[in-house]
Structures are given as C-alpha cells and as structure tokens.
Amino acid sequence: xxxxxxxxxxxxxxxxxxxxxxxxxxxxxxxxxxxxxxxxxxxxxxxxxxxxxxxxxxxxxxxxxxxxxxxxxxxxxxxxxxxxxxxxxxxxxxxxxxxxxxxxxxxxxxxxxxxxxxxxxxxxxxxxxxxxxxxxxxxxxxxxxxxxxxxxxxxxxxxxxxxxxxxxxxxxxxxxxxxxxxxxxxxxxxxxxxxxxxxxxxxxxxxxxxxxxxxxxxxxxxxxxxxxxxxxxxxxxxxxxxxxxxxxxxxxxxxxxxxxxxxxxxxxxxxxxxxxxxxxxxxxxxxxxxxxxxxxxxxxxxxxxxxxxxxxxxxxxxxxxxxxxxxxxxxxxxxxxxxxxxxxxxxxxxx
Amino acid sequence: xxxxxxxxxxxxxxxxxxxxxxxxxxxxxxxxxxxxxxxxxxxxxxxxxxxxxxxxxxxxxxxxxxxxxxxxxxxxxxxxxxxxxxxxxxxxxxxxxxxxxxxxxxxxxxxxxxxxxxxxxxxxxxxxxxxxxxxxxxxxxxxxxxxxxxxxxxxxxxxxxxxxxxxxxxxxxxxxxxxxxxxxxxxxxxxxxxxxxxxxxxxxxxxxxxxxxxxxxxxxxxxxxxxxxxxxxxxxxxxxxxxxxxxxxxxxxxxxxxxxxxxxxxxxxxxxxxxxxxxxxxxxxxxxxxxxxxxxxxxxxxxxxxxxxxxxxxxxxxxxxxxxxxxxxxxxxxxxxxxxxxxxxxxxxxxxxxxxxxxxxxxxxxxxxxxxxxxxxxxxxxxxxxxxxxxxxxxxxxxxxxxxxxxxxxxxxxxxxxxxxxxxxxxxxxxxxxxxxxxxxxxxxxxxxxxxxxxxxxxxxxxxxxxxxxxxxxxxxxxxxxxxxxxxxxxxxxxxxxxxxxxxxxxxxxxxxxxxxxxxxxxxxxxxxxxxxxxxxxxxxxx
Numbered sequence: 001x002x003x004x005x006x007x008x009x010x011x012x013x014x015x016x017x018x019x020x021x022x023x024x025x026x027x028x029x030x031x032x033x034x035x036x037x038x039x040x041x042x043x044x045x046x047x048x049x050x051x052x053x054x055x056x057x058x059x060x061x062x063x064x065x066x067x068x069x070x071x072x073x074x075x076x077x078x079x080x081x082x083x084x085x086x087x088x089x090x091x092x093x094x095x096x097x098x099x100x101x102x103x104x105x106x107x108x109x110x111x112x113x114x115x116x117x118x119x120x121x122x123x124x125x126x127x128x129x130x131x132x133x134x135x136x137x138x139x140x141x142x143x144x145x146x147x148x149x150x151x152x153x154x155x156x157x158x159x160x161x162x163x164x165x166x167x168x169x170x171x172x173x174x175x176x177x178x179x180x181x182x183x184x185x186x187x188x189x190x191x192x193x194x195x196x197x198x199x200x201x202x203x204x205x206x207x208x209x210x211x212x213x214x215x216x217x218x219x220x221x222x223x224x225x226x227x228x229x230x231x232x233x234x235x236x237x238x239x240x241x242x243x244x245x246x247x248x249x250x251x252x253x254x255x256x257x258x259x260x261x262x263x264x265x266x267x268x269x270x271x272x273x274x275x276x277x278x279x280x281x282x283x284x285x286x287x288x289x290x291x292x293x294x295x296x297x298x299x300x301x302x303x304x305x306x307x308x309x310x311x312x313x314x315x316x317x318x319x320x321x322x323x324x325x326x327x328x329x330x331x332x333x334x335x336x337x338x339x340x341x342x343x344x345x346x347x348x349x350x351x
Numbered sequence: 352x353x354x355x356x357x358x359x360x361x362x363x364x365x366x367x368x369x370x371x372x373x374x375x376x377x378x379x380x381x382x383x384x385x386x387x388x389x390x391x392x393x394x395x396x397x398x399x400x401x402x403x404x405x406x407x408x409x410x411x412x413x414x415x416x417x418x419x420x421x422x423x424x425x426x427x428x429x430x431x432x433x434x435x436x437x438x439x440x441x442x443x444x445x446x447x448x449x450x451x452x453x454x455x456x457x458x459x460x461x462x463x464x465x466x467x468x469x470x471x472x473x474x475x476x477x478x479x480x481x482x483x484x485x486x487x488x489x490x491x492x493x494x495x496x497x498x499x500x501x502x503x504x505x506x507x508x509x510x511x512x513x514x515x516x517x518x519x520x521x522x523x524x525x526x527x528x529x530x531x532x533x534x535x536x537x538x539x540x541x542x543x544x545x546x547x548x549x550x551x552x553x554x555x556x557x558x559x560x561x562x563x564x565x566x567x568x569x570x571x572x573x574x575x576x577x578x579x580x581x582x583x584x585x586x587x588x589x590x591x592x593x594x595x596x597x598x599x600x601x602x603x604x605x606x607x608x609x610x611x612x613x614x615x616x617x618x619x620x621x622x623x624x625x626x627x628x629x630x631x632x633x634x635x636x637x638x639x640x641x642x643x644x645x646x647x648x649x650x651x652x653x654x655x656x657x658x659x660x661x662x663x664x665x666x667x668x669x670x671x672x673x674x675x676x677x678x679x680x681x682x683x684x685x686x687x688x689x690x691x692x693x694x695x696x697x698x699x700x701x702x703x704x705x706x707x708x709x710x711x712x713x714x715x716x717x718x719x720x721x722x723x724x725x726x727x728x729x730x731x732x733x734x735x736x737x738x739x740x741x742x743x744x745x746x747x748x749x750x751x752x753x754x755x756x757x758x759x760x761x762x763x764x765x766x767x768x769x770x771x772x773x774x775x776x777x778x779x780x781x782x783x784x785x786x787x788x789x790x791x792x793x794x795x796x797x798x799x800x801x802x803x804x805x806x807x808x809x810x811x812x813x814x815x816x817x818x819x820x821x822x823x824x825x826x827x828x829x830x831x832x833x834x835x836x837x838x839x840x841x842x843x844x845x846x847x848x849x850x851x852x853x854x855x856x857x858x859x860x861x862x863x864x865x866x867x868x869x870x871x872x873x874x875x876x877x878x879x880x881x882x883x884x885x886x887x888x889x890x891x892x893x894x
C-alpha cells in the first residue's frame with residue numbers, strides 16, 4: 001500500500017537509513033557517556049579488531065541470505081578450519097620445515113578447509129535438496145564435533161614461535177618516528193595510551209577488503225545479479241535460464257571460504273585454538289549483523305554496507321557495556337533488544 | 352442492524368428526482384513515484400445507482416477504488432461522504448463511514464466458519480465480553496445471507512466454500528457493517544456464467560434497496576446490462592461518462608452527453624481512445640521451407656506424449672486445448688524446464704537441453720504464462736528483468752562487472768520499440784500495468800535473439816489496446832523469420848494470429864486446423880469439439 005503521508009515518508013526513510021541513524025545515536029550516546037574513553041583511536045582500533053572476524057562472517061552471510069538461504073554452521077566451520085590448519089602448521093614445524101612455509105601452508109590449509117566445509121553445505125542444499133536451515137544445522141553440530149575430536153575438546157597451541165602470532169596481532173603502524181627528545185623516540189600519527197604507535201591490524205584490513213569486494217560483487221557483478229534473482233524468485237530465475245543450483249552452491253562455498261578466513265584471523269590472534277570456545281555463537285552474531293543492516297531474510301535484497309554498520313553497532317554495544325562495567329551477562333539482552341528493534345523499524349519495506 | 356432506507360426505491364419512479372450523492376471523488380490526484388496514477392478525477396456515487404468504472408489495465412480504476420475505500424490517500428483532491436470531505440487513514444475508517452469493498456481476491460479467514468467471518472470485528476459477545484455468542488452470530492449471518500438470496504450453512508468453514516459462495520459471504524460481511532456504498536472489483540471475473548448472472552441480479556437488488564454500487568468490470572456486456580452510470584478512465588484521467596435516464600428507469604439505454612444511445616463498442620472505443628479495427632495483423636507466409644524446430648514423439652514425462660510437430664521460420668503455430676491438456680508442460684519440456692521424452696530437433700540437429708539456459712543458447716526461448724511467479728522477477732527493477740536472460744552481453748572482466756549503462760540503453764531501446772509505458776525502469780517492474788509487464792516479458796527474450804519463440808498465453812491479464820500491440824509484435828517477429836509457437840486459451844486470438852492451430856487433449860495432439868480451415872466461420876466450434884473430445888463433424892456437413 002502506498003500512501004503519501006509525512007509519517008509514511010519518515011518510515012520509508014527509516015527503513016532505508018535507519019541503520020545509520022541507529023549507529024549515529026549509539027555513537028553520540030557513547031561519546032556523551034564515556035567521553036575520551038570511547039572516542040579514542042585506540043578504542044576504535046580495539047573495537048574493530050575484536051569484531052573483524054565476525055564481520056567477515058557477516059559479510060559472507062549477507063550473500064547467503066540474499067540468495068534466500070542461511071548458514072548456521074559458520075561458527076563451527078571457524079573452529080574446524082582453525083583446528084585443522086593449526087594442526088597442519090604444527091606438524092610442519094615439528095617436521096623441521098621453516099617457520100615461514102609452515103605458517104603459510106597452515107594458513108592456506110585453514111582457508112581451504114573452510115572452503116571444503118562450505119562446499120559440503122552447498123552440495124547438501126543444492127544436490128541433496130535439503131533446506132538450508134536443516135543442512136547447516138547439521139553442519140553446526142558436525143563441524144564442531146570434528147574439531148572437538150581432533151583435540152579431545154582441548155586447546156591446540158600454535159608451535160610457531162613468532163610468525164603466526166604476528167599474523168594475528170601485527171599490522172601497519174599508524175605512526176612513524178619523527179625524531180627524539182631526551183633520548184626518547186617521538187612519533188607522529190595515531191598513538192596508543194602508552195605513547196607507542198597504534199597498528200592497523202591485518203584483521204581489520206582483511207575485514208574491510210572483504211566487505212568492499214563483497215559489496216562490489218553484490219551490486220556490480222554478474223554473480224551478484226544472479227544471487228539477487230535467485231533469492232527474489234528461484235523459479236523465475238530458472239525460467240530466465242539461470243544456473244540456479246550453481247549460483248546457490250557458490251554462495252555457500254564462498255561463505256565457507258570466508259569462515260575459514262575468519263578462523264585464521266581468530267586462531268592467529270589467540271595464537272591457539274580452543275576447540276570448545278572458538279567461534280561459539282558466531283553464526284548468531286553474523287546473522288544479527290545482517291538483519292540489523294537491513295538485508296531481507298526473505299532473500300532477493302541485501303546490502304553489505306548495512307551489514308558492516310550492523311557489525312559496528314553490535315561491537316559498539318559490547319564496547320560501551322564493557323567500558324561502563326555492565327556485567328557481560330547483560331550484553332545478550334541488549335543485543336537481543338537491538339535486533340528486534342531493527343526488524344521492527346525495517347519491516348514492511350519490501351513487501 | 353439498521354436497514355437501508357427503503358423510501359427511495361419504494362417511491363414511484365417519477366417522484367425520485369435525482370438521487371442523493373452518497374460518495375464523491377472530487378478532483379482526485381494520486382501520484383506514484385514516476386507516474387501520475389489519477390489525474391483530477393471526479394465522480395459521484397448516488398443512492399440507488401450502479402456506477403460502473405471501466406478502463407484498460409493501468410487506466411487508474413484500481414487506484415480510484417483504493418482512494419474511495421481508504422487504502423490510498425489522494426495526493427490532491429478530496430473524497431466526500433454525504434457532501435463532507437473526509438480523510439481516511441485506513442480501510443477500517445472507510446468501512447465505519449459506510450463504504451465497503453469486495454475485493455477480487457476474497458479476504459475470508461479460511462479456518463473460521465461462515466458466521467464468524469461475517470461477524471468478524473463486530474462479534475456478538477455474551478456476559479462481560481468473555482464469550483462470543485455463537486448462536487446469535489449464526490442467526491445474524493443466516494439473516495444477512497437470506498437477504499442476499501443465499502441459504503448457505505453458517506457453520507461451514509470458509510476454506511471449504513466455492514469462490515461464488517465465498518463472494519456471497521464477503522458481501523454479507525459488508526452488509527453486517529451496514530455499508531451504504533459497496534465497491535466491487537471485477538466480481539464476475541472469478542465466476543462461471545450462471546453464478547455471474549446470479550451476482551448481477553443481486554447487485555440490482557442491493558441498488559434497489561437504496562445503496563450505491565460501484566462496479567468495476569472488464570466485461571462490457573455486463574456493464575451495459577446493469578450500470579446506471581458509466582465512467583471511462585484512460586491514462587488516469589476521466590475521458591467520458593455515460594448515464595441512464597433517471598425518469599425512464601433501469602431498462603433505458605445508456606446515453607452520452609448529447610443524448611445518443613451508447614453500446615459496448617462505443618465504451619470500448621472510449622477506453623482505448625481510438626476506433627478499434629481488427630486487432631489482428633495480416634498473416635504473412637513462412638519464409639523458409641527448412642524446419643526451425645521439430646518434435647517427434649515428444650512429450651513432457653507424465654504430462655504429455657507422442658507429440659509430433661514441426662514449425663518453419665516465419666510461421667506462427669497456435670496450440671489450443673483445455674487447461675490441463677498438457678500444453679504448458681510440453682512447452683516447458685521443450686526448453687529443458689521439465690523432463691522430456693521423444694526427439695527434439697532444432698535447426699535439423701537433435702538436441703537435449705538440461706535447462707532454459709542451454710535452450711536459449713540453441714535459440715529456443717519460452718515466455719511463461721505465469722508472469723508474476725515465473726516469467727518475471729516482480730520485485731526487481733524493469734532493467735534487471737529486461738537483461739536477465741541476456742546478461743552475458745552486458746558483462747565485462749569475465750563477469751566481475753555488469754555494464755549498467757549498456758543495460759539501460761538496451762532497456763530504453765525496447766521501451767521505445769514496444770511503446771512500453773515505463774517512466775522509471777529502475778523501479779520494480781511490479782509498478783507497471785499487466786500489459787507493459789508482458790511487453791517486457793516478451794522483449795527480454797527477443798533481445799536474446801532466439802530462432803524459436805514459444806509464447807504461453809501472450810495476452811493474459813493484458814488490456815485491449817496492449818493486446819493488439821502484442822499481436823503486431825508477434826506477427827512482425829514472424830515476418831522477420833522467427834518461428835513462433837503460441838499457446839492460448841483465447842480462441843479468437845489463436846484464430847486471428849496463427850497460420851495453423853494444433854489442438855491438445857489429455858497430453859496428446861488431438862487435431863490440427865490448417866490455414867484454410869481457420870478462415871472458416873466454424874473453426875472456433877471445431878477447436879472446442881476437438882479439445883473436449885467430441886466427434887468432429889463431417890467436412891461436408893460443416894460447410
């Protein structure tokens with residue numbers, strides 16, 4: 001129903017830009033409440049860094065959801081891929097390979113393991129004709145269980161002395177030396193609380209690179225057009241001559257690849273893999289970010305930039321609750337309320 | 352319930368004078384993004400009158416109904432109820448003002464029974480409002496249905512009702528809300544002939560009780576038969592109105608402003624805005640003796656079999672048959688959308704298509720009968736719909752980038768070529784009228800340059816003017832060497848358009864009418880006989 005009222009106009013604007021409004025409001029409230037504790041380059045860096053892996057998952061999830069699918073198994077793919085990759089890396093280090101090639105191969109193994117798990121999901125959905133919810137629910141249980149079995153539910157510590165951890169924590173310094181005063185080095189640029197240069201971690205760079213690539217893929221590429229067409233109406237897509245199964249398969253495979261990448265980002269940051277803890281609940285955070293970002297769960301419409309803002313909103317909520325010393329147990333309640341609110345504001349936009 | 356005032360209809364005709372205006376649209380304007388759906392339309396709806404609104408698809412009939420029934424607010428102008436301007440924010444407010452709409456798609460709750468549906472929203476409740484008084488509701492529903500001349504059991508579940516029965520329940524629901532103005536959106540479209548007659552006589556009765564009836568119909572014979580006033584819309588504007596003489600009563604003919612009697616043809620011309628000549632273009636000849644497509648013992652597994660048919664370039668072959676005779680399924684099997692049996696040759700080579708993509712690559716395209724569900728992506732922009740089958744032509748860098756400018760250029764070209772009314776191709780295609788959507792559905796496949804085009808129900812849900820244009824498009828394509836197979840349930844369309852017509856029955860080819868036979872007057876009857884399995888008449892007897 002289209003009608004022309006001021007209220008309806010406001011609602012349409014909210015449907016479209018609500019996620020940015022929410023982001024701005026949250027930002028203002030956080031700034032007002034916490035001041036420089038919140039508005040500091042270091043806090044922003046930390047916030048981005050700790051949400052980058054879930055961000056990569058959420059970006060992939062956006063594509064899957066646009067195709068009218070869902071992937072509940074991403075958190076489990078994260079841990080399985082990380083467990084396999086780290087185990088492989090440790091084996092290579094133990095076999096006397098150079099640290100560099102061991103880390104490189106281990107990292108490759110992690111990402112490929114994710115791709116393989118995603119391909120299995122895609123096959124079940126496309127060739128097995130199992131509903132995505134059910135197929136990936138199976139994956140949620142199975143992939144985690146495999147990871148637990150590998151390490152007997154314990155931790156897999158990285159045997160790489162320095163490089164692996166560097167991959168997780170290193171990055172590009174955002175400040176440079178500009179001289180020295182009284183024997184102390186002086187830096188120009190963004191510094192942390194200790195006066196040392198802040199690093200833009202590889203995780204953050206990967207998150208934004210993945211997001212930009214995915215937004216391009218969705219709105220500019222043939223694959224993106226096909227995803228939208230399949231998600232909007234699979235039958236019509238088939239009648240238009242699209243290879244519907246192949247399109248959907250690629251969405252899940254790409255999701256798996258990104259989950260492997262997220263696994264690498266998290267395991268290298270921790271320099272170890274906790275098979276019972278890593279990636280738990282990641283699928284829900286990812287789906288939540290997608291929903292907050294305004295992508296329709298019905299498929300056929302989506303926007304990656306909205307998802308990125310959704311990830312930042314979720315991260316900001318956690319951040320502000322942590323800074324304000326609210327018990328972490330309350331975070332779930334706040335997040336839940338935000339998700340429901342997001343859906344309320346955005347519903348009815350794409351009937 | 353407050354019974355409608357009887358005085359108007361009880362009084363002798365000569366004392367009636369001009370009946371009271373119950374509802375009026377006053378210079379109503381409705382703007383949708385990129386298009387003006389209604390342009391300063393004024394109309395009055397009087398007590399004791401049936402007022403028909405006619406126009407082609409996209410002329411603005413539905414929008415006017417939505418304005419009157421409160422689901423769309425006009426951009427400018429006003430709706431007046433009994434003379435006072437009213438602003439409705441929702442249909443429920445219009446209902447409270449005595450204006451009810453009987454929708455084309457009936458809105459009953461299937462799991463509730465008839466009485467519960469009739470009284471929905473105005474339940475009779477017992478003590479303390481804690482329980483619904485079912486007995487009273489049933490009595491009330493029975494009473495209302497009886498007024499409509501229906502003896503429907505009020506305890507039946509609404510989900511089990513036939514369309515005609517459900518419609519009566521809808522009308523009873525409107526009466527329960529004491530509606531003085533009843534708006535019917537194509538009420539006879541879903542009914543059989545007999546049921547339609549019954550409904551029309553009911554409309555007459557509701558009018559005689561002093562209600563104002565607003566009636567939308569594509570069937571001009573019905574309009575001429577029962578309407579007291581006819582408003583013709585075209586392109587969102589009121590182009591003409593006709594009325595019956597009040598003093599002469601309901602049997603008198605409709606007349607225009609100059610007093611000339613008005614018939615169906617006159618109304619049709621007003622709708623289209625020009626004289627409707629023959630809407631079928633002249634038939635050309637096949638341009639080549641080679642076969643463009645050939646079916647030998649072909650069939651869609653489980654749906655049709657043993658079909659042998661060959662179509663030459665430039666030839667239009669019509670496929671007739673009852674719904675369920677396997678026409679659509681056979682066509683779908685031809686382009687790989689269903690499992691097939693038998694032999695299919697395209698351009699002399701035997702082929703097997705796993706999907707529509709491969710079929711298109713070999714030059715065979717299929718335009719689905721189900722435009723909303725299969726033929727188009729209604730939620731996507733016109734541009735995206737236009738280029739979807741031929742997206743390959745607009746990609747660069749191995750598919751990493753789709754050239755938006757070239758997509759828009761192609762879309763603009765077809766908008767021009769097919770005179771598609773589409774101001775904003777970047778908006779969802781659902782914003783276009785059925786005829787314009789259908790032109791896009793055709794254009795997208797023609798853009799992919801097929802050699803064989805299978806068109807299923809080319810003019811379903813398309814208005815008269817656009818029909819003629821689509822026939823011309825198909826005839827032009829054939830003249831340029833395209834082999835066309837046209838499946839249709841509208842026999843005049845097949846007879847007017849096709850070089851020959853094959854008839855399907857129960858999944859098999861049951862007969863064929865050559866060009867000579869199609870030129871004879873009895874061809875329509877012949878097709879019907881073949882399609883329904885009656886013995887064909889002797890050649891001599893038919894002549």
